[in-house]
Amino acid sequence: MSTTSTTLMLVAVFGASTVEMVEALTIVVAAGVTRGWRSALEGAAAAVLVLALVVGVVGVPLIRYVPLSALRIVVGALLLVLGMSWLRKAILRASGHKELHDEEAIFSEETTGLRQNHPAPARRRDGVGFTVAFKGVLLEGVEVVLIVISLGASDHRLGPAAAAAGAAAVVVAGVGALVTRQLSEVPENTIKMVVGVALTSFGLFWVGEGAGVHWPGSDLAIPVFIGVFSMTSLVAVSWLRRLPGAETTGTEESPRSSGAVAPDDGAPNVVEREGDPVVES
Amino acid sequence: MSVILRAAGAFGRFWWDFLIGDTPEMFVATLIIVAAAFTLRSVRPAAVIVLPILVVATLVASSYRGRRRPG
Numbered sequence: 001m002s003t004t005s006t007t008l009m010l011v012a013v014f015g016a017s018t019v020e021m022v023e024a025l026t027i028v029v030a031a032g033v034t035r036g037w038r039s040a041l042e043g044a045a046a047a048v049l050v051l052a053l054v055v056g057v058v059g060v061p062l063i064r065y066v067p068l069s070a071l072r073i074v075v076g077a078l079l080l081v082l083g084m085s086w087l088r089k090a091i092l093r094a095s096g097h098k099e100l101h102d103e104e105a106i107f108s109e110e111t112t113g114l115r116q117n118h119p120a121p122a123r124r125r126d127g128v129g130f131t132v133a134f135k136g137v138l139l140e141g142v143e144v145v146l147i148v149i150s151l152g153a154s155d156h157r158l159g160p161a162a163a164a165a166g167a168a169a170v171v172v173a174g175v176g177a178l179v180t181r182q183l184s185e186v187p188e189n190t191i192k193m194v195v196g197v198a199l200t201s202f203g204l205f206w207v208g209e210g211a212g213v214h215w216p217g218s219d220l221a222i223p224v225f226i227g228v229f230s231m232t233s234l235v236a237v238s239w240l241r242r243l244p245g246a247e248t249t250g251t252e253e254s255p256r257s258s259g260a261v262a263p264d265d266g267a268p269n270v271v272e273r274e275g276d277p278v279v280e281s
Numbered sequence: 282m283s284v285i286l287r288a289a290g291a292f293g294r295f296w297w298d299f300l301i302g303d304t305p306e307m308f309v310a311t312l313i314i315v316a317a318a319f320t321l322r323s324v325r326p327a328a329v330i331v332l333p334i335l336v337v338a339t340l341v342a343s344s345y346r347g348r349r350r351p352g
Contacts, residue, residue, distance in 0.1 A: 077312075084336070084343070091344045092348070204332060207314060207318050211318035213329070236340065236341055245349035
């Protein structure tokens with residue numbers, strides 16, 4: 001694999017991890033503010049450990065024991081499903097057909113829910129804060145783990161892929177510590193669209209390679225796919241914006257500041273699973 | 282035993298949500314793309330054109346399906 005495609009792979013992992021970590025950080029900050037920072041940070045750290053363990057336990061045997069062509073087909077298919085789904089969501093949000101992800105609204109909802117719970121103990125560990133932070137980081141991190149394992153294993157670069165995800169976690173945590181609640185300023189939908197294009201491009205490339213299709217220019221096909229799918233996304237956004245039902249604001253502004261109205265397209269951003277609020281990415 | 286069953290159920294639900302969820306057309310299209318890749322692997326020029334077109338068609342069709350309808 002060339003330096004270009006390895007760099008693209010690392011950028012894709014970093015971007016995907018950034019998006020998911022911003023969402024996880026919202027939940028951790030909400031737990032920290034309402035239930036105490038010690039328990040929230042311990043819960044987040046425990047979840048990161050579990051995720052790292054999953055990467056090691058699942059990723060390393062995949063590289064060692066699964067034939068590369070089979071691995072590339074499965075991984076490519078997974079990346080296609082994930083990448084196209086992210087891209088679809090980003091297109092719908094950018095064209096005003098789906099509500100932009102509003103971290104402030106999610107933060108507000110999380111803190112309200114947590115405050116309604118029993119008060120947190122003053123100095124001791126708080127089980128509610130720990131659990132909420134643990135679950136938030138674990139659920140948001142699962143997609144990151146899938147992306148790290150998929151891209152890292154198919155390219156035999158699990159270490160650099162995991163390092164890129166770790167770097168994203170450190171950057172997001174650092175920025176989060178500085179801005180705390182200004183997470184709505186992160187241009188999440190733009191990052192999501194870029195990462196969606198990259199994941200879809202890698203997915204198609206690996207599916208083809210695994211099936212025995214030799215792309216012209218080998219790895220150089222990936223930047224070509226990125227160009228084609230980027231153009232497709234931009235054209236789709238422009239087209240969908242003109243269709244009836246589109247909100248006029250399809251930009252990356254905070255939905256609250258832009259005045260966007262919450263839509264009802266059957267795909268809510270915050271869903272309930274087993275009684276716990278789960279932020280849909 | 283119930284713990285194992287619950288874990289298996291959660292594992293199955295995760296993969297169902299991840300692969301199918303509210304966009305089953307993505308999963309079906311991916312299966313078609315994989316099948317097309319195997320079918321066209323010996324006809325490289327066709328594969329190089331058809332596979333990206335399938336992805337583009339899926340994206341456009343699925344985004345159109347997910348648009349907000351007025352009223």
